[in-house]
Amino acid sequence: MKALHYLGQSRNVRYIGVSSMRRWEFAMMNEIAGKNGWTTFVSMRDEYSLLYREDEREMHPYCKRIGVGIITTWAPQASVALTRPYGVETFHQENSLPKQIHSIKHCNYLLRRRASQEGYKTSQVVLAWVQTKVVGQAVGCNLVEGLGDAILRAST
Numbered sequence: 001m002k003a004l005h006y007l008g009q010s011r012n013v014r015y016i017g018v019s020s021m022r023r024w025e026f027a028m029m030n031e032i033a034g035k036n037g038w039t040t041f042v043s044m045r046d047e048y049s050l051l052y053r054e055d056e057r058e059m060h061p062y063c064k065r066i067g068v069g070i071i072t073t074w075a076p077q078a079s080v081a082l083t084r085p086y087g088v089e090t091f092h093q094e095n096s097l098p099k100q101i102h103s104i105k106h107c108n109y110l111l112r113r114r115a116s117q118e119g120y121k122t123s124q125v126v127l128a129w130v131q132t133k134v135v136g137q138a139v140g141c142n143l144v145e146g147l148g149d150a151i152l153r154a155s156t
Contacts, residue, residue, distance in 0.1 A: 005038035017043030
């Protein structure tokens with residue numbers, strides 16, 4: 001924490017944020033920084049999607065209480081499990097998704113149905129849902145169309 005504080009004091013960084021840790025670890029690190037007069041964290045980045053919402057239990061309420069922004073999430077589309085028709089496999093799906101096939105299939109079906117009813121792409125619905133839960137998002141995409149969806153979401 002002292003090294004991170006030094007980076008801020010030397011103006012090498014403006015703000016300090018962290019990614020993917022337990023709430024107790026995050027609280028402990030911020031407490032150490034606070035007790036020593038060092039720079040505390042301003043943001044948290046975690047895995048968050050319709051399939052993985054664990055941080056809603058502890059991390060997100062804690063961050064809200066102490067004024068730390070949930071500014072980005074990673075895997076908002078759950079490695080495309082939420083945006084591709086179920087059964088269309090990708091490298092990411094095969095290697096990173098939990099084996100909760102029934103819930104994945106059901107969530108995928110409901111998202112695709114709702115997106116179709118409303119005239120949107122499934123990826124747009126997923127990103128819109130995540131956007132209501134965080135302060136901002138980092139955008140990662142492999143295709144230009146994906147970037148367009150993210151820009152459209154950010155502008156509304």
